[in-house]
Amino acid sequence: MFRMPSCLLKLSRVLLSNKLRALFILIFMLLSLGYLTLYWRTVEDSNDSALYSSPLESSCAPSVPFSHPQPSGTPPSRGNVFFVETSEQTKPGYLFSCSVESAARTHPETSVVVLMRGLGKGNTSLPEHWVFSLLSSFPNVQIRPLDLPELFSETPLEKWYLSPLRKSEPYFLHVLSDACRIVLMWKYGGVYLDTDFIVLRNLENLTNAMGIQTYDELNGAFLSFSPK
Template identity: 40%
Template sequence: MSKGFRICIILLMLMACGFFYRKTSKQPSTIFKSIISPGSKSSSSSSTYPATNVSFSPISSMDVLRKGNGIIFIETTDRMKPPSLVLCAIESAARVYKDRSVAFFMKGLPDINTMEDELKARNRFPTLSSFDNVYFFPLQMEKLFSDTPLMPWYKKVNPKFERYWTHVSSDGCRLALIWRHGGIYMDSDIISMRPIPDVNFLAAQSSQYSSNGIFGLINHHIFSWKSMESFVQNYKGAIWGHQGPQLFTRILNQFCVIPQFKSTEDVKCGNISFLHPQRFYPIPYPAWRRYYDVWQNVQTFNDSYALHLWNFMNQEQKSMVPGSNTLIEHLYKQYCPTTYGALERNQPIYG
């Protein structure tokens, strides 16, 4: 065999190896991480991959939110087909915070143990499935409340006798999640428009009165811990807002005498920014129907980071209607266009 012929054979072999490497090195687009374990048996979740030494384990919320700057949404009912506003809220956050993880914790979501479970969870929400930074997790309250002041309360309370159980359980969950992970909690009726620059912040609903519908804190911040302690020690679940906005206002008053707002400037309370009502509540709750009105001149809301649409007030179950030219339609078009497009084309928004 001539030397030149041998060189040609070697080059062809190298090219073939390179092609094989490119073909097999592509990783699945999923929130699952590969674990190479020699000799392990292949499972149904990895059946599309011929190698028998590859298995998958689900990524945890700790993995996804480990940077401490994630965006957190929760659903404390068992419903798996929430209003389109919820999908719009999550999509808008995923678009505004492209470099952050957006986690949706759902009480009705089954455990995610395999790749198939994860794909089923994503396929439930077609308008969100294309966003690589959106993740879905089961909301497991007992596990979430463990090692927090909320655990004794959770073991004692009986949801059947709680007038506002969906809401007070949500109040507790958001505190525990932010305590553990840090980041930003948002109610699922908040449409994001631009990034919030502050790390530790509460949102003023009105002068010297805090909301708990959106807030951001680093993990293990003392405000979260004190709030959980007061949640249990002063529990009055039958009083609307006592475990939520009123709780935050009481604890914030322990940090400082809350300053008055001047113009539209934010104020400081210790190391916590207390953001002006214009940041999230330029339309106050008594005027919530304005979101469903036709505006002659649509505002730009330049002083706002996001808009809270006061869905609790919406007992009439108003919704966004394509072609209505209402304010909420303009918001959908601009900040959650994938969800809007599906609704406009009358396509299913649930899988």
């Protein structure tokens, strides 16, 4: 007759006498196994997506022309959708691209103007980057240099911009960004959006309006105003 080994017999007695502890250990082991399986699948999926998405950047054209090139010094027309980049960066990321693309798709009859401080004034081509290649495929997107002296000229903020002390202000880039959006609405009107703003529907029916953060706090990430 078959007899259970003494070690297994002792183990079964321990398990029977500690049912709750054994059940807890079993559940812990199963959860750990499931977590490790999910983790490795996630790592493999991310590696695969990186593998398949990597050619996207290498396929960009070496020199992408400005969409709808404008003569140097020509101001934007009125009633546009505006995005402003006040830093010197010329390699925008995915969120920037999604913001501009969403505005272009929801406003097909309106010019979507992207003003970037880092672009050299007078250049006829954009830097080599996949975002510019993608956005230039939209006929209503204009990517242009941000000409600060021209933008602030003949506005209530011109004196502030020409002041030599303005650059000593704390958080100058944030202040400059706020000033640019206010001047754009004052001079040209239209819609201003931050570059992390995803547009789901047309915003042209909103006039003299702005975003709200909470019920008692406004947010300048979205502005829609008529010109002065």
